[in-house]
Amino acid sequence: MRTPPSSPHALPLPDDERTRKILQRYASACAQRSIWEAHWQECCDFALPLSAGFTQRLVPGERRVDRLFDGTAPDAVEQLAASLLASLTPPWSRWFGLNPGPDLKPEERQTAAPLLEKITTAAHNHLDRSNFAVEMHQCLLDLVTCGTASLLVEESAPGEISCLRFTAAPLSEVVLEEGLEGRLNVTFRRTALTLEQFQQRFGAEALPESALKAALKADDPNLRLSVVEAVIPDGPAYRYMALLASENVAGVGVDDRPRLLTEGRFGQSPFINFRWMKAPGEIYGRSPVMKALPDIKTVNKVVELVLKNASIAVTGMWQADDDGVLNPATIRLTPGTIIPKAVGSAGLTPLSNPARFDVSQLMLDDLRRRIRHALLIDQLGPVAGSRMTATEVVTRSAEMARLLGATYGRLQSELLTPLILRILAILRRRGECPDIAVDGRLIEIQHRSPLAQAQAQRDVEATLHWLETAAGLGPEALAIIDAPAAARWLGNAFGAPPTLFRPTPPVTPN
Numbered sequence: 001m002r003t004p005p006s007s008p009h010a011l012p013l014p015d016d017e018r019t020r021k022i023l024q025r026y027a028s029a030c031a032q033r034s035i036w037e038a039h040w041q042e043c044c045d046f047a048l049p050l051s052a053g054f055t056q057r058l059v060p061g062e063r064r065v066d067r068l069f070d071g072t073a074p075d076a077v078e079q080l081a082a083s084l085l086a087s088l089t090p091p092w093s094r095w096f097g098l099n100p101g102p103d104l105k106p107e108e109r110q111t112a113a114p115l116l117e118k119i120t121t122a123a124h125n126h127l128d129r130s131n132f133a134v135e136m137h138q139c140l141l142d143l144v145t146c147g148t149a150s151l152l153v154e155e156s157a158p159g160e161i162s163c164l165r166f167t168a169a170p171l172s173e174v175v176l177e178e179g180l181e182g183r184l185n186v187t188f189r190r191t192a193l194t195l196e197q198f199q200q201r202f203g204a205e206a207l208p209e210s211a212l213k214a215a216l217k218a219d220d221p222n223l224r225l226s227v228v229e230a231v232i233p234d235g236p237a238y239r240y241m242a243l244l245a246s247e248n249v250a251g252v253g254v255d256d257r258p259r260l261l262t263e264g265r266f267g268q269s270p271f272i273n274f275r276w277m278k279a280p281g282e283i284y285g286r287s288p289v290m291k292a293l294p295d296i297k298t299v300n301k302v303v304e305l306v307l308k309n310a311s312i313a314v315t316g317m318w319q320a321d322d323d324g325v326l327n328p329a330t331i332r333l334t335p336g337t338i339i340p341k342a343v344g345s346a347g348l349t350p351l352s353n354p355a356r357f358d359v360s361q362l363m364l365d366d367l368r369r370r371i372r373h374a375l376l377i378d379q380l381g382p383v384a385g386s387r388m389t390a391t392e393v394v395t396r397s398a399e400m401a402r403l404l405g406a407t408y409g410r411l412q413s414e415l416l417t418p419l420i421l422r423i424l425a426i427l428r429r430r431g432e433c434p435d436i437a438v439d440g441r442l443i444e445i446q447h448r449s450p451l452a453q454a455q456a457q458r459d460v461e462a463t464l465h466w467l468e469t470a471a472g473l474g475p476e477a478l479a480i481i482d483a484p485a486a487a488r489w490l491g492n493a494f495g496a497p498p499t500l501f502r503p504t505p506p507v508t509p510n
Helices: 015-047 072-088 106-129 132-146 195-202 209-218 288-315 360-374 390-403 405-430 450-471 483-493
Strands: 096-100 148-155 164-169 174-177 186-193 225-234 237-244 259-266 271-275 317-320 348-351 443-447
Touching: 015 072, 015 132, 015 174, 015 186, 015 225, 015 237, 015 259, 015 288, 072 132, 072 288, 072 360, 072 405, 072 450, 096 106, 106 405, 132 148, 132 164, 132 288, 148 174, 148 186, 148 405, 174 271, 186 195, 186 271, 195 225, 225 259, 271 405, 288 360, 405 443, 405 450, 450 483
Parallel strands: none
Antiparallel strands: 096 443, 148 164, 148 271, 174 186, 186 225, 225 237, 237 259, 317 348
16 A cells, blocks of 8 residues: 655655665664664673674574673573563463543443453453464563564464464664654664565565566575565554665675565554663663673673683692603593603692682672672562562562562553554454544553552552541541442452443432
8 A cells, every 4th residue: 555645736756766765764773773783792692692693693503602601690681571571461361451531421431341341352362372472572581681672563364363473573683763752663674584485475576577586596495585674653653665675685686776565554553662771862772781781791701710710720730840751742630640750850740829719709699699689680589488478479569660660661651552552453453343542531551460550559558548547437437438439449450340340320410
């Protein structure tokens, strides 16, 4: 579907001119991103060695831990990503819902509640049957390590078990720009597709005939076609363009000019880009691994030196006189070995090691503790027993909400809300959801994740304390409490489904 002109009198640009402008904008964004690549690569080398490379091309399955001597940071990254997944979008759990908005009348709210509950159930059923948990966990690993992550939400082919298909777009392929409102809503992604993948996604007719003949003649399974995808805001919607980047198509003969493969429009961007923390004036986010990187590198170096010192302690250092009999090149220090020496010479004698690593363990304990604290693994100390008291559970939840308060606010704005809107847009396209406006006035999103519930716990505790205090003041104090309204408010705070509430009786004028 072609993008309409910007005004009734504007003429659409030719395809060559539009693709050239898009590639120029992509090249400019790549130049701005290049400053971050060395930093991202260093973070991945020490905290997420299995991630994709930025400054070097990595082959799947190769060894990537040769520079890594300590596993504290990779273990902490995996634990934090798993905690975020369980706190934000727990699998097989209803972590969001749709509620009637404040602008609806009481009778309209009662009518809309069953429909919204049905839509919420359908959305969660598709999420549970999709690959959401797998790809979301990978995105959270990228978020914790590099500070920025991108989740691609697409509509699956008809007949699939779920209408949703998720892809954790590697940060090495994604190039971002920040919009006017501060969101990362301008996305470029460069991927290398095989000929079969290219034909399944864009069709065989999208490839120039000369390139198709050359690719079929080559019959190379490692042949890759370079495609640049661009998603750019266009008013209330998003414009999508896919370009065949002719300057790097793995030797396939194509024209010198780039080729427009397809274009269209989306109501919601298929790329959900989100950050851990943002510094003023920067586009990409900063991660907790970046903050703890000095300690991570120090621990890695100390462990490397400790291992070298341990190898010296095991094998020892030796010295020998050059007596013409002892040949150091042929000596093997194994049990039962007889080493010849000249008469009257000292032979092979041990050399004492002047270095002492008695303080190394103290340094490692302190540094590892700081790494775990920076990656939010040691909140309020470890669990002492097999069971926690209710007070400890509430305290840990409050501490988790305090530590992740700012981060959760950003993730709710950049990840959760756009993700829910994109899912509803796909359901609407499939006919499983009516055309409803989730604008916060008629219909609002209710976040029911454990972290959202932990933030609402303080309001619930304050309300329950007030009710208990009012009950102790006597019948006159209880007379001012509207018990049904209080129960309804508590139900909304705990995330209870609206279908459990009885209809509100109409208010009759006196």
